[in-house]
Amino acid sequence: xxxxxxxxxxxxxxxxxxxxxxxxxxxxxxxxxxxxxxxxxxxxxxxxxxxxxxxxxxxxxxxxxxxxxxxxxxxxxxxxxxxxxxxxxxxxxxxxxxxxxxxxxxxxxxxxxxxxxxxxxxxxxxxxxxxxxxxxxxxxxxxxxxxxxxxxxxxxxxxxxxxxxxxxxxxxxxxxxxxxxxxxxxxxxxxxxxxxxxxxxxxxxxxxxxxxxxxxxxxxxxxxxxxxxxxxxxxxxxxxxxxxxxxxxxxxxxxxxxxxxxxxxxxxxxxxxxxxxxxxxxxxxxxxxxxxxxxxxxxxxxxxxxxxxxxxx
Amino acid sequence: xxxxxxxxxxxxxxxxxxxxxxxxxxxxxxxxxxxxxxxxxxxxxxxxxxxxxxxxxxxxxxxxxxxxxxxxxxxxxxxxxxxxxxxxxxxxxxxxxxxxxxxxxxxxxxxxxxxxxxxxxxxxxxxxxxxxxxxxxxxxxxxxxxxxxxxxxxxxxxxxxxxxxxxxxxxxxxxxxxxxxxxxxxxxx
Numbered sequence: 001x002x003x004x005x006x007x008x009x010x011x012x013x014x015x016x017x018x019x020x021x022x023x024x025x026x027x028x029x030x031x032x033x034x035x036x037x038x039x040x041x042x043x044x045x046x047x048x049x050x051x052x053x054x055x056x057x058x059x060x061x062x063x064x065x066x067x068x069x070x071x072x073x074x075x076x077x078x079x080x081x082x083x084x085x086x087x088x089x090x091x092x093x094x095x096x097x098x099x100x101x102x103x104x105x106x107x108x109x110x111x112x113x114x115x116x117x118x119x120x121x122x123x124x125x126x127x128x129x130x131x132x133x134x135x136x137x138x139x140x141x142x143x144x145x146x147x148x149x150x151x152x153x154x155x156x157x158x159x160x161x162x163x164x165x166x167x168x169x170x171x172x173x174x175x176x177x178x179x180x181x182x183x184x185x186x187x188x189x190x191x192x193x194x195x196x197x198x199x200x201x202x203x204x205x206x207x208x209x210x211x212x213x214x215x216x217x218x219x220x221x222x223x224x225x226x227x228x229x230x231x232x233x234x235x236x237x238x239x240x241x242x243x244x245x246x247x248x249x250x251x252x253x254x255x256x257x258x259x260x261x262x263x264x265x266x267x268x269x270x271x272x273x274x275x276x277x278x279x280x281x282x283x284x285x286x287x288x289x290x291x292x293x294x295x296x297x298x299x300x301x302x303x304x305x306x307x308x309x310x311x312x313x
Numbered sequence: 314x315x316x317x318x319x320x321x322x323x324x325x326x327x328x329x330x331x332x333x334x335x336x337x338x339x340x341x342x343x344x345x346x347x348x349x350x351x352x353x354x355x356x357x358x359x360x361x362x363x364x365x366x367x368x369x370x371x372x373x374x375x376x377x378x379x380x381x382x383x384x385x386x387x388x389x390x391x392x393x394x395x396x397x398x399x400x401x402x403x404x405x406x407x408x409x410x411x412x413x414x415x416x417x418x419x420x421x422x423x424x425x426x427x428x429x430x431x432x433x434x435x436x437x438x439x440x441x442x443x444x445x446x447x448x449x450x451x452x453x454x455x456x457x458x459x460x461x462x463x464x465x466x467x468x469x470x471x472x473x474x475x476x477x478x479x480x481x482x483x484x485x486x487x488x489x490x491x492x493x494x495x496x497x498x499x500x501x502x
Contacts (some may be wrong), residue, residue, distance in 0.1 A: 038442065
């Protein structure tokens with residue numbers, strides 16, 4: 001039970017123990033210092049190859065993984081769907097097997113379908129890291145969110161965390177719900193009824209409350225986590241208009257005032273200013289959105305180190 | 314008697330009083346050689362080099378009325394055996410808060426054996442800048458014949474000629490029940 005992270009793959013938070021999560025976070029803490037050095041590079045993963053295989057667009061996550069790999073002296077290669085053979089009709093498994101034949105040590109994968117990293121892990125000899133699979137999980141995002149929370153609140157246990165927005169489509173929400181409840185936080189979710197599944201509370205054993213309105217979720221919260229409205233998925237009319245969403249579910253300063261006076265605000269980016277979050281909140285003193293990005297590199301360095309630094313014991 | 318790792322205790326080669334005297338002597342040798350505490354930067358190598366570096370710094374302050382700069386190095390990310398040591402060694406933090414440029418660095422570790430730890434520490438230091446010079450202080454030197462790299466100590470608490478099957482354990486109150494240095498022997502199975 002009390003074992004630190006000793007897996008080859010990082011596929012999600014759901015299958016990790018609290019001790020494994022804390023182990024990754026502690027390791028990441030110690031990688032932070034490297035990112036503030038003049039020479040931001042250590043020789044640890046020299047000679048290792050990391051492939052960033054992105055079937056979905058991403059700037060932040062891909063850059064973050066690429067920087068993490070390079071700061072550990074690994075060779076990082078980016079493959080994005082637009083330039084890959086997938087558009088020429090190759091199946092996912094064939095793509096993976098072909099990459100595998102070139103002996104990478106680690107494949108970081110993002111895909112619009114849930115379960116793709118798990119499939120790759122079955123066929124690949126490389127360590128697989130999930131960088132987001134459909135609406136399932138985005139484990140490194142939840143880890144960097146947890147690192148940001150720990151930095152500012154010094155703990156996670158017993159914190160009240162409100163997660164607001166499109167819970168239905170959000171892998172960020174799922175990974176965070178798993179992580180935060182495993183570490184003993186009290187999580188409340190809220191958003192339009194069409195985007196907050198009623199049975200969501202069954203996702204985890206306890207400590208998850210589905211609120212009927214955003215004010216109820218934010219009231220007395222220590223952490224307010226705002227999710228991005230995925231405009232690219234809004235063609236099926238989950239709510240009437242973006243303007244109406246902003247009025248009912250946008251995080252304004254007034255709504256934030258319901259939270260604890262020292263509450264912090266997180267957003268996984270990219271932000272839709274004026275829709276899910278008001279600019280005055282996003283740029284305000286409680287917003288830690290850029291800290292999240294900063295800690296993301298350290299978290300990914302820790303994950304790459306743990307996945308490829310040595311043989312799993 | 315064998316301990317939890319099956320090691321057999323052979324003899325105590327240093328007790329608390331002797332350790333204290335050895336560290337005091339190291340501190341005076343360091344300030345004598347460097348003509349004072351100016352620009353001295355004492356850097357402990359995790360784990361047991363850290364308390365030793367702290368004690369040497371305190372002693373130097375006592376002697377010179379000036380506390381030298383002080384830092385910590387964790388060499389895990391610079392190890393040359395990462396792919397062979399098995400499960401990932403735990404990474405701890407390096408704390409070099411002051412610029413090392415033009416400083417006189419004194420690296421401090423508990424035991425000098427193959428020299429590989431010191432190589433890793435030197436590589437890491439060079440990534441932080443260009444110190445004026447780097448010297449090495451160790452509590453125990455196990456002897457040149459064990460060295461796998463051309464690395465020697467400038468300040469030595471005690472030289473203890475050892476066999477490969479023997480293990481030196483430096484016990485410090487920060488981590489252990491007592492203050493002592495012991496020789497253990499790995500029994501031949």
